[in-house]
Amino acid sequence: MNIVGTLAPLAFGLAAIGSGVGVGIIVGKTIESVARQPEMAGRLQTLMWIGIALTEALAFIAIGVAFIPFPAP
Amino acid sequence: MSECPPGEFCGPSVEEFFPEPILFLNTPFEMNRILLIRMLVVVVLAVIFWVATRNLKVVPTKGQVVFETITGFVRNNIIIETLGEKDGRRFMPVLFTIFFLTLGLNITGVIPGLQIASTGLIGQALIMALVAYFTFIYAGMRRHGFRFFKNQTVLPGVPIFIVPVIAILEALSTFIIRPVTLTLRLTMNMVAGHMLLVLCFLATNFFFVTVLVEQGNPLGLLGVGTFAFGIAFTALEIFVAALQAFVFTILTAIYIQLALADEH
Numbered sequence: 001m002n003i004v005g006t007l008a009p010l011a012f013g014l015a016a017i018g019s020g021v022g023v024g025i026i027v028g029k030t031i032e033s034v035a036r037q038p039e040m041a042g043r044l045q046t047l048m049w050i051g052i053a054l055t056e057a058l059a060f061i062a063i064g065v066a067f068i069p070f071p072a073p
Numbered sequence: 074m075s076e077c078p079p080g081e082f083c084g085p086s087v088e089e090f091f092p093e094p095i096l097f098l099n100t101p102f103e104m105n106r107i108l109l110i111r112m113l114v115v116v117v118l119a120v121i122f123w124v125a126t127r128n129l130k131v132v133p134t135k136g137q138v139v140f141e142t143i144t145g146f147v148r149n150n151i152i153i154e155t156l157g158e159k160d161g162r163r164f165m166p167v168l169f170t171i172f173f174l175t176l177g178l179n180i181t182g183v184i185p186g187l188q189i190a191s192t193g194l195i196g197q198a199l200i201m202a203l204v205a206y207f208t209f210i211y212a213g214m215r216r217h218g219f220r221f222f223k224n225q226t227v228l229p230g231v232p233i234f235i236v237p238v239i240a241i242l243e244a245l246s247t248f249i250i251r252p253v254t255l256t257l258r259l260t261m262n263m264v265a266g267h268m269l270l271v272l273c274f275l276a277t278n279f280f281f282v283t284v285l286v287e288q289g290n291p292l293g294l295l296g297v298g299t300f301a302f303g304i305a306f307t308a309l310e311i312f313v314a315a316l317q318a319f320v321f322t323i324l325t326a327i328y329i330q331l332a333l334a335d336e337h
Contacts, residue, residue: 042154046330049323057250060257 008066015062022055082279085271111191114177147172155326172322179314193263202255205325213332262317266310273303
């Protein structure tokens with residue numbers, strides 16, 4: 001049986017595991033902290049978005065890799 | 074999309090986002106339906122804002138309450154909370170435009186009859202990301218001059234021998250990765266959402282028309298499931314459209330705030 005296709009979606013899936021876990025930890029910790037100190041919610045939310053943007057970048061780099069024209073072996 | 078063997082299922086492809094031009098054929102101004110939808114959205118947004126702000130009252134009417142709830146949310150919870158009162162007012166126009174343009178262009182992905190989010194084309198997202206990019210560079214240059222680039226790259230309290238490495242990494246993350254991720258986050262969310270919806274409804278059509286009616290196979294009743302999922306994902310897409318507009322705006326606001334901050 002021959003399977004034809006590109007491995008790029010697989011690479012994205014693997015990258016998504018990491019950033020998914022990362023974003024989960026960031027949001028979870030933010031919720032935890034807001035529960036402890038509700039008056040800090042505004043500042044924590046800002047930090048949370050910065051963290052999410054940085055963590056998610058890895059998954060987006062994985063999308064970009066699919067468009068790099070690697071030479072065929 | 075062109076050749077699909079009869080009796081088999083063919084999923085959607087990226088060609089969904091490159092339909093045939095339908096207006097001004099064979100001129101440099103060829104337009105397909107995505108471009109037309111984009112213009113329609115801009116006109117609708119302009120009309121909504123013109124009508125809603127034409128006759129504001131101290132005791133608001135029903136429509137004004139809805140309008141003020143949405144704009145008030147963007148103003149207070151996104152812009153003022155991130156940038157503060159003074160800077161928030163300065164950058165209010167560009168952030169407002171980004172929010173409502175993104176929301177309007179995203180929401181066409183679920184409106185029956187239009188059914189495509191033109192932010193799914195990378196050009197639209199790229200332009201908006203570039204606007205955000207130059208806005209935060211402008212904000213930083215205006216406040217700090219060329220010290221802005223030093224503030225963004227050289228962090229205080231870093232040992233002197235790893236300053237160059239950190240500076241390269243910070244420059245990469247601030248000036249290259251930020252606009253790229255802004256673009257890709259928006260585009261890929263809309264592309265993936267559109268693909269999911271098209272897949273669900275194409276499968277529904279395939280199950281009911283081809284399998285159940287033409288081939289007479291009771292397995293075609295699976296179409297009920299795919300149709301239910303299509304409806305569920307439509308609801309999800311409405312949420313994603315609003316969420317992406319929110320994320321894009323708040324990230325732009327945060328980038329401006331980081332550029333304005335005195336010390337890194």
